[in-house]
Amino acid sequence: MIARVVLAGALLLLAACDPWSGGKETERPAAAQDFPRADRPVAPIVSTRWSSEEARDRVNEAEDIMDRAGIRPGMTVADIGAGEGYYTVRLAKRVGQDGRVLAEDIMPEVIEALSRRITREEWDNVSLRLGAPEDPKLPENSFDRILMVHMYHEIAEPYAFLWHLSPALKKDGELIVVDADRPTDQHGTPPRLLACELAAMGFRMEQLTPRPTAGGYLARFRRIAARPDPANIVPCAFHG
Numbered sequence: 001m002i003a004r005v006v007l008a009g010a011l012l013l014l015a016a017c018d019p020w021s022g023g024k025e026t027e028r029p030a031a032a033q034d035f036p037r038a039d040r041p042v043a044p045i046v047s048t049r050w051s052s053e054e055a056r057d058r059v060n061e062a063e064d065i066m067d068r069a070g071i072r073p074g075m076t077v078a079d080i081g082a083g084e085g086y087y088t089v090r091l092a093k094r095v096g097q098d099g100r101v102l103a104e105d106i107m108p109e110v111i112e113a114l115s116r117r118i119t120r121e122e123w124d125n126v127s128l129r130l131g132a133p134e135d136p137k138l139p140e141n142s143f144d145r146i147l148m149v150h151m152y153h154e155i156a157e158p159y160a161f162l163w164h165l166s167p168a169l170k171k172d173g174e175l176i177v178v179d180a181d182r183p184t185d186q187h188g189t190p191p192r193l194l195a196c197e198l199a200a201m202g203f204r205m206e207q208l209t210p211r212p213t214a215g216g217y218l219a220r221f222r223r224i225a226a227r228p229d230p231a232n233i234v235p236c237a238f239h240g
Contacts, residue, residue, distance in 0.1 A: 032134040032160040034230040039237055040193065041185035043153040053086050059213040062090040065149070068209060068218055069176045074098040075144040078168065080136055081105060081151030085114045091147070092123045102143075104129040104136050134160040138168035147176045150215065152194065153184040159233050162201040166227045173223075175203060180216035194219060196236035202227050 056062065065087075071077060073096040079088045082103035091101045103118075103126060105111050111130050118126050131137045134157040138146075146169060155161050169175065175198070180188030195205045202225035211218045 029132065029134045029157070029160075031132065031164070032157040035157065035160040035163065036230075036233050036235040038156065038158050038197070039235045041183070042156045043184055043187045053084075056086065061214045062087055064211065065147075065176075065178060065214055065218060066091065066094050068211070069145055069147065069174070069220070071095065071145055076100045076102075076142060076170075078102045078104060078136075078138055078143045078146045080131075080146060080148045080165075081154070082114060083110060085117050087147060087149055088114065088126060089117070089121060089123055092126050095125065097125055099125060101126045102129055102138070103127070104131045104138065106131050106133055133157060135164040136161065136168070138165060140167040141170055143168050144170055144173050145176055146173070147178070149178040150180075150187075152177050152179050153187055153189045158197050159200065159230070159235065162198065162203075163227050163230065163233075166201055166203075166223060169223055174206070175221040175223075177219045177221070178211065178214050178216065179219075188216060191217060191219060193236060200228070200233050200236065 071091065071094050073094070075095050076099060077091050077095060079085075079091055079101060082088045082105050085103060088101055088103040092099075095101060101123075103114055105114070108130060111128050115128055118128070129137060133155070146165065152158075165175075177189075177194060179194070180186075181191060182188035183190065184193070191205075191208055198205065198221050202223055203221040204224045205219055206222050207218075207220040209218045210216075
């Protein structure tokens with residue numbers, strides 16, 4: 001989700017002397033310092049949502065994305081950048097009482113608001129996790145699917161983030177990214193850039209499907225190789 005005004009400064013200031021931050025010197029998080037910087041801009045964060053839940057349901061967005069992601073009853077799913085919980089509650093309904101949903105976000109205020117919603121709507125199969133911009137802090141070997149919807153372009157430390165995320169997938173699990181096909185500083189991620197950054201972490205794009213009702217495309221990834229040593233990661237070049 002094109003999320004959280006209060007996050008803009010935190011995410012945009014993750015890279016010291018970053019060419020995409022106007023040369024402004026800042027300190028990177030300790031958990032990111034062993035990783036290369038991303039050679040691309042990061043989108044400014046402007047809102048907690050990119051459309052209302054009612055409008056998204058009118059075009060059957062969540063149901064379509066969950067169908068194409070192969071999400072079924074009994075699965076364990078992580079919703080990264082959960083925001084107000086549009087996907088969280090719909091995932092919870094889909095996986096049912098035999099499944100689990102972990103909703104992750106990086107702002108305590110967002111997690112607190114989502115916690116109130118989960119309690120109010122009695123979603124007993126949902127748990128919450130406060131992550132960090134460079135590390136979602138997910139439990140290892142836990143998820144059949146990890147969803148990242150309209151938030152990938154906001155990640156200032158993609159190599160650190162994906163490196164820490166990778167062990168959370170089960171052996172046959174999939175990473176699902178929904179984003180717009182436009183430059184990262186325009187609230188999207190070009191699919192070639194996305195595939196390159198994921199490949200650097202040992203993931204292969206299995207399918208790329210245009211999904212205009214979800215504001216762009218859906219990309220499915222599987223992990224086919226072990227995550228590399230951070231020192232051996234070669235960042236993907238940004239081409240505008």
